[in-house]
Amino acid sequence: MAHRRGNGDGSVYQRASDGRWLGVVVLGYDAEGRPIRKATSARTRTEVMQKLKVLQRQVDDSLPLPDTTMSVAQLLTRWQNDVLRHQVAPSTADNYESIAMHHIAPALGRKKVAKLTAAEVDHLLSTKLDEGLSASTVRRIRAVISQALDQGVRWGIVSRNVATLTRGPRVVRREGRTLSPEDARRLLEALHGHRSEALYTLMLSTGLRRGEALGLKWDDLDLESGVLLVCRQLTREGGQLRTSDTKTLRSRRAVDLPAPLVSILRKHRADQAADRLKLGSAWQETGYVFTTSIGTPFDPRNMYREFQSICISAGLGKWHPHELRHSAASLMLAQGVKLQVVSEVLGHSSIRMTADVYGHVLAPDRRAAANAMGETLWGSQT
Numbered sequence: 001m002a003h004r005r006g007n008g009d010g011s012v013y014q015r016a017s018d019g020r021w022l023g024v025v026v027l028g029y030d031a032e033g034r035p036i037r038k039a040t041s042a043r044t045r046t047e048v049m050q051k052l053k054v055l056q057r058q059v060d061d062s063l064p065l066p067d068t069t070m071s072v073a074q075l076l077t078r079w080q081n082d083v084l085r086h087q088v089a090p091s092t093a094d095n096y097e098s099i100a101m102h103h104i105a106p107a108l109g110r111k112k113v114a115k116l117t118a119a120e121v122d123h124l125l126s127t128k129l130d131e132g133l134s135a136s137t138v139r140r141i142r143a144v145i146s147q148a149l150d151q152g153v154r155w156g157i158v159s160r161n162v163a164t165l166t167r168g169p170r171v172v173r174r175e176g177r178t179l180s181p182e183d184a185r186r187l188l189e190a191l192h193g194h195r196s197e198a199l200y201t202l203m204l205s206t207g208l209r210r211g212e213a214l215g216l217k218w219d220d221l222d223l224e225s226g227v228l229l230v231c232r233q234l235t236r237e238g239g240q241l242r243t244s245d246t247k248t249l250r251s252r253r254a255v256d257l258p259a260p261l262v263s264i265l266r267k268h269r270a271d272q273a274a275d276r277l278k279l280g281s282a283w284q285e286t287g288y289v290f291t292t293s294i295g296t297p298f299d300p301r302n303m304y305r306e307f308q309s310i311c312i313s314a315g316l317g318k319w320h321p322h323e324l325r326h327s328a329a330s331l332m333l334a335q336g337v338k339l340q341v342v343s344e345v346l347g348h349s350s351i352r353m354t355a356d357v358y359g360h361v362l363a364p365d366r367r368a369a370a371n372a373m374g375e376t377l378w379g380s381q382t
Contacts, residue, residue: 021048025055073109076100079148090237118165139168178330190314198268207328216289226257251347
């Protein structure tokens with residue numbers, strides 16, 4: 001006997017060779033009137049009937065049927081090549097590709113997308129946490145899987161995104177280090193006369209991101225009015241220095257400069273002009289405010305090493321250039337600058353982000369508000 005059909009159902013039968021149950025649903029008909037069939041199998045008749053019901057429901061709703069042949073690795077590659085690289089900055093695409101290659105593909109790459117379960121995604125995330133990866137990194141792993149599966153749903157490769165059924169680990173936000181007013185002034189003293197004095201003073205007093213500061217061109221500065229325009233960033237991507245748009249739409253902004261900083265920038269421009277005159281044809285004109293000794297863009301990697309050396313010489317220990325941004329925000333808030341203004345100066349995507357990151361600095365303001373209300377409502381009793 002080749003097979004045994006289920007009673008009353010000619011589309012479900014049991015295969016004699018291995019005992020598995022098979023089911024067939026008709027998707028439609030081709031140009032010659034022949035039925036187009038989709039087969040599925042399971043260990044039991046009940047399981048195969050459940051699968052057939054799902055398939056039939058999708059046919060009735062005119063939904064595309066899942067591609068049972070595509071693997072997770074194949075979906076990730078197709079998503080990266082056909083969609084992702086056209087939607088995000090190259091640095092972000094490189095980061096997602098690295099996550100897919102090193103964390104997702106080794107564990108789930110051979111798994112068929114149509115058979116991927118939420119439990120398997122949860123297991124991967126749990127394993128990565130156990131291996132010591134940070135919660136933020138594990139959340140990015142989940143985000144990459146979810147975005148790829150979202151595209152898979154749009155393409156009809158899979159019927160649902162199982163990653164949305166999982167939960168990423170909770171991220172505990174750590175307060176970034178900031179320079180105290182005394183340490184900030186000590187840093188400025190150490191920078192006096194240094195070739196990069198204008199660069200680090202600018203970042204400390206305005207909170208510009210590293211890439212935003214290095215991406216500045218002289219056309220972006222109006223030293224007469226003391227205003228600069230942030231409209232691009234300089235980053236290293238794929239071994240090459242590249243300029244690109246700012247991180248977000250709100251990152252594109254005008255920033256007012258403190259008067260002492262304007263004087264430092266004027267001197268920096270004069271020093272750069274002297275270098276250009278001295279080198280002659282050896283000078284490479286790029287228009288950037290901050291350059292190497294021959295006029296080429298300042299490499300972000302070299303900036304880190306240089307800044308750390310300056311801080312150590314000043315007796316401050318090891319500091320990262322990005323901590324100048326944290327310091328600028330904290331110092332502004334400590335001086336009573338409104339949260340909304342600080343958010344605009346930093347180019348944050350929302351005022352809530354500023355409050356989340358620097359909320360601890362606002363504690364004195366909250367106490368002042370409470371005292372003011374106490375005085376207003378209860379007078380001298382407070």
